[in-house]
Amino acid sequence: MIDDEISMVCCTMLVTMHLTSQKLQSNILQFGGLNIMFMGYFVQFSPIIDTPLLSTNIQPTFTFTNSTKKKVIGKSIWENYIHPNNIILTRQMQQSKDIKYVTLL
Numbered sequence: 001m002i003d004d005e006i007s008m009v010c011c012t013m014l015v016t017m018h019l020t021s022q023k024l025q026s027n028i029l030q031f032g033g034l035n036i037m038f039m040g041y042f043v044q045f046s047p048i049i050d051t052p053l054l055s056t057n058i059q060p061t062f063t064f065t066n067s068t069k070k071k072v073i074g075k076s077i078w079e080n081y082i083h084p085n086n087i088i089l090t091r092q093m094q095q096s097k098d099i100k101y102v103t104l105l
Contacts, residue, residue: 001017001021001031001034001035001036001037002036002037002039003017003036003037003038003039003040004039004040005039005040005044005045006038006039006040006042006053007040007041007042007044007045007046007052008040008045008046008047008048009038009047009053010047010049010050010051010052010053010071010074011050011051011052011053011055011070011071011072011073011074011075011078012050012051012067012070012071012074013047013050013074014053014074014077014078015070015073015074015077016070017031018030018031018074018077021034030077030081036082038082038086042054050071051071051074051075053074053075053078055075
């Protein structure tokens with residue numbers, strides 16, 4: 001599975017992707033045992049409505065709504081399964097010779 005623009009994936013969407021993959025693959029492993037590639041630039045676009053994967057504002061409460069549960073689970077999937085295994089590229093490569101463009105980024 002390939003997800004381009006990971007910055008637009010929210011915690012709730014990550015849970016939905018995980019559960020759907022498990023169901024389609026009939027497999028209880030993370031994402032149904034599929035290999036996943038997430039690509040994107042986290043600072044570029046944020047999710048419009050929900051909590052970004054890199055958010056630190058998810059606070060468990062005593063009264064969990066279904067939405068809050070999905071946010072906590074999505075954050076947990078990101079931190080415990082995906083984040084430790086990712087490769088972070090730190091140098092701007094695309095159009096790096098265009099100084100005006102790079103400055104905008």
